[in-house]
Each structure stands twice: as C-alpha cells, then as structure tokens.
Amino acid sequence: MSRYILFILGLGILITTSCTNEKEKEKKIDSFDVSVEGTKTNDFDLMFSAPSPVEIFSLFEDSELKFNSNLLSNPKNFEEKTSLSSLNTSLGVYMADVAYLNIFNQFELMTSYLDGIFYIADKLNLSGIYNQFDFKKVFSDMNNPDSLELLSNNLFVTITNYMTETDNEKTLCIVYYSSYIELLYLVFNSIDEFDGNLPIIQHITLQSSSLNDLYKFSNKFSDDEDIKVMREDLSKINKVWGECEVVKSETNTSETENGELSIGGGNTLKLTESQFLQLKTTISELRGKIIEQH
Amino acid sequence: MYRLLFVVSLFLGLANITTAQSCKSMKHKCEGYGSPYKYSGQSKGGTFELGQTSQFKIVTFAGFKYSVSLCAEEQLDGIFFRIKEDTENGKILYDGEKDSSGYNWKQFYIEKSQSLIIEVVAPDKDPSKEIDDEDTFGCVAVTIEYYKVGKKGF
Numbered sequence: 001m002s003r004y005i006l007f008i009l010g011l012g013i014l015i016t017t018s019c020t021n022e023k024e025k026e027k028k029i030d031s032f033d034v035s036v037e038g039t040k041t042n043d044f045d046l047m048f049s050a051p052s053p054v055e056i057f058s059l060f061e062d063s064e065l066k067f068n069s070n071l072l073s074n075p076k077n078f079e080e081k082t083s084l085s086s087l088n089t090s091l092g093v094y095m096a097d098v099a100y101l102n103i104f105n106q107f108e109l110m111t112s113y114l115d116g117i118f119y120i121a122d123k124l125n126l127s128g129i130y131n132q133f134d135f136k137k138v139f140s141d142m143n144n145p146d147s148l149e150l151l152s153n154n155l156f157v158t159i160t161n162y163m164t165e166t167d168n169e170k171t172l173c174i175v176y177y178s179s180y181i182e183l184l185y186l187v188f189n190s191i192d193e194f195d196g197n198l199p200i201i202q203h204i205t206l207q208s209s210s211l212n213d214l215y216k217f218s219n220k221f222s223d224d225e226d227i228k229v230m231r232e233d234l235s236k237i238n239k240v241w242g243e244c245e246v247v248k249s250e251t252n253t254s255e256t257e258n259g260e261l262s263i264g265g266g267n268t269l270k271l272t273e274s275q276f277l278q279l280k281t282t283i284s285e286l287r288g289k290i291i292e293q294h
Numbered sequence: 295m296y297r298l299l300f301v302v303s304l305f306l307g308l309a310n311i312t313t314a315q316s317c318k319s320m321k322h323k324c325e326g327y328g329s330p331y332k333y334s335g336q337s338k339g340g341t342f343e344l345g346q347t348s349q350f351k352i353v354t355f356a357g358f359k360y361s362v363s364l365c366a367e368e369q370l371d372g373i374f375f376r377i378k379e380d381t382e383n384g385k386i387l388y389d390g391e392k393d394s395s396g397y398n399w400k401q402f403y404i405e406k407s408q409s410l411i412i413e414v415v416a417p418d419k420d421p422s423k424e425i426d427d428e429d430t431f432g433c434v435a436v437t438i439e440y441y442k443v444g445k446k447g448f
Contacts (some may be wrong), residue, residue, distance in 0.1 A: 055334055
C-alpha cells in the first residue's frame with residue numbers, strides 16, 4: 001500500500017514539475033494556463049513597482065557624481081545583525097551600495113556587500129531567489145562590467161519580485177525605503193556646491209516621484225510599527241519635495257530619424273538651494289538613523 | 295483507500311495553490327525586447343478583469359530608451375496600453391488601440407526626464423457571450439526595459 005502511495009505522489013510531482021517546466025519555456029504568458037481560482041481580485045493596482053538603485057544610478061553615470069568610499073556603509077558587520085528590522089534595512093542599504101560601486105567599477109569592494117546581501121537573504125528565508133536567477137554564474141564572471149551590472153540590477157529586482165510574490169510587501173517597503181535613503185545620501189553628499197542648473201540636481205528631483213509612490217503604497221500597512229516610523233520619516237522628505245516649484249511644460253512627441261517615438265517636454269521640479277540643503281540634512285539624519293539600527 | 299485519495303488530493307491541491315497565486319509572478323515572465331535593454335524594476339504584473347482600466351506611473355530618464363511590452367492571458371484578448379503624460383489632463387502620447395502593428399509593444403526615446411503614465415485597458419465583457427465569472431479574470435504583465443543611449447540634456 002505504501003508503495004502505491006509513493007507511486008501516486010511521485011506521479012503527481014512529475015506531472016506538476018513537467019507542466020511547470022513546459023510553461024517556463026513559453027515566451028508569452030498568453031499561452032500560460034494559470035488558474036486564478038481563489039484570487040479573483042484585481043490585484044494589479046495593488047502592486048508596488050519602482051526603479052532599482054542600479055537603474056537610478058545609471059542616470060548619474062557621466063554626471064558630476066564622484067566616488068567616495070567613506071560615504072558607504074560598513075559591510076563587515078553583517079553577521080551581527082539579528083533583528084528582523086536591522087536585516088531588512090541592511091538589505092536595502094547594501095543593495096544601494098552595490099549599485100553605487102557598480103557605476104564606479106569598484107568590483108573588489110563590491111564582494112563584501114554581496115556576501116552581506118546573500119547572508120541576509122538566507123536569514124530572511126529568501127532562498128527562493130536562487131531559483132529565479134543564477135547568481136553563481138554571474139559571480140564567476142566578476143571581471144565583466146556588463147555581467148556585474150546585470151548582477152546588481154537582477155539582484156534587486158529578483159529579491160523585490162520574490163517579496164511581492166510571497167506577500168512580503170511590508171518588508172518590501174522597508175527594503176525600498178532604506179535603499180532609496182542610502183542612494184539619496186550617497187548622491188546628496190557627493191555635491192559640494194549647489195547649482196540648480198547642474199544635471200545632477202535635475203536628476204535628484206526625479207526621485208521624489210518614487211518616494212511619493214512608496215508613501216502611498218505603504219499606507220495599507222500603516223498599523224505596523226516599523227512602517228509607521230518609516231512613513232513619518234518619509235513624510236519629512238516628501239514635505240520638502242512638495243514645496244518645490246513645478247515648472248510646467250507640455251509633453252510633446254516627435255519621431256526620431258529611425259521613425260521611433262521620441263518624448264520631450266514635460267513638467268519638472270525646481271529645487272532651490274535652501275530646499276536642497278534641507279533635503280541633504282533630512283536625508284543624512286534618516287540615513288544615520290538607519291545605520292544606527294543597521 | 296479514501297484516506298489515500300485525501301492525501302493525494304491534498305498534495306495536488308497544494309501544488310495547484312502554488313500555481314493559482316502566481317499572477318504576481320508573471321511580472322517577470324513577460325518577454326521584453328532583451329539586449330541592449332535591461333529589465334526595469336518598474337515592470338508590473340497581477341490579476342486583471344475584463345472591462346478594467348488601470349494606470350501606473352513610470353519614471354523615465356533623459357537620454358534613455360525604453361521598451362514597454364504587454365502580455366496577457368487569452369481571456370483578455372484585445373487588451374492594449376497607452377502612454378500618457380503624467381498630468382491631470384493625461385495627454386495621450388501613444389495609443390496602442392490605434393497602433394496597426396498588432397503588437398502590444400512600444401519603444402521610445404526620452405528627451406527630458408519625466409514621469410509618464412502607462413494605462414492598461416482590457417476589453418469589455420461581451421454581453422452576447424456567456425462567460426463564467428472566473429473566465430473574466432486573467433494574468434497581465436507589463437515589462438518595462440531601459441538602456442542609456444547618450445547624454446542629451448535633461
């Protein structure tokens with residue numbers, strides 16, 4: 001009888017696994033046969049998505065951003081982290097640091113941060129990420145800058161996607177928050193003198209949109225103590241962004257030489273020196289708070 | 295024997311639950327253009343219903359090219375997307391409904407950094423057809439990709 005049970009279970013595993021593998025081979029999901037039974041809610045609007053730190057830092061490439069290793073967090077003490085809050089914030093901070101190191105091709109320094117990220121991912125039971133992306137393969141090609149950029153980007157995207165899929169969106173908020181604060185800290189503290197016409201200042205103002213979205217998204221977890229604190233801190237930054245002048249300009253479209261769509265114009269936020277300094281101070285304080293916990 | 299069937303059903307049921315909750319996981323299963331584009335964290339996925347229209351914001355950077363690909367399950371056939379200005383008026387910059395290429399895919403270049411709205415529109419339920427409630431829902435994924443072309447102002 002027990003052999004019979006094992007046979008049936010084995011057959012079940014075989015059918016389930018082979019079906020999944022077949023599905024993964026398909027290029028478009030319109031050929032997927034995914035049952036939405038039990039999930040008949042429009043959850044499309046409920047998902048949070050935002051650019052990864054690598055995507056944001058690629059904007060600062062070739063700009064006035066200068067490398068300063070003293071600004072980075074300390075990657076050596078990750079094994080001391082035990083509380084859930086410190087693991088979550090450290091994960092976000094390390095991922096932003098990896099993205100920063102990536103644009104300056106600081107590959108040797110990157111290793112300690114990657115060790116920290118994988119250590120924390122294991123502690124947070126995120127081992128499922130290894131099924132989605134072959135990190136080891138990219139690790140073996142550490143001298144290839146393209147490969148490392150892919151690693152840094154996919155690492156963030158895979159971890160945040162996995163958190164969404166496994167309904168860990170509260171953690172996702174904290175990871176995004178700490179990552180963005182670290183990123184903004186690194187950028188703001190790379191600018192010695194304010195000049196509103198510098199592209200780097202224009203690039204900074206763009207980040208207000210993602211922080212606003214994070215604030216709105218995190219509202220559904222506002223009963224949680226960590227999220228409550230995060231939202232209070234976020235609102236300090238968003239308040240300054242909210243006071244910035246909006247320079248209105250209609251968005252327009254044209255065609256490139258290749259006949260492709262080109263989008264120009266569009267509103268921009270104008271940051272004054274006083275707002276810049278206010279943001280720099282607030283972000284440095286919040287980053288200090290994260291690092292203390294971290 | 296009944297106990298055996300119960301154990302087997304439970305096992306297969308659990309396997310199905312894993313599949314059933316996977317609309318969110320479709321986010322990274324919608325194939326985009328690929329190299330030289332890189333996958334953006336701004337990609338989105340989830341469960342959609344016939345007749346539903348949803349919008350989400352993406353941040354786009356000057357000097358970057360973007361690719362937007364929309365994938366959906368069969369029951370949402372006819373679904374399309376628009377790219378709109380992120381303002382109250384929401385001026386339409388690209389309308390997939392009027393695109394004769396027949397593909398749910400668009401590439402574009404950004405001259406000045408700004409946030410844009412991606413609006414996904416699912417067709418209405420056909421009143422002449424009898425459809426089970428569960429067939430009015432389906433998985434949708436929008437893959438956003440980016441790459442830096444060059445520095446052309448901000």
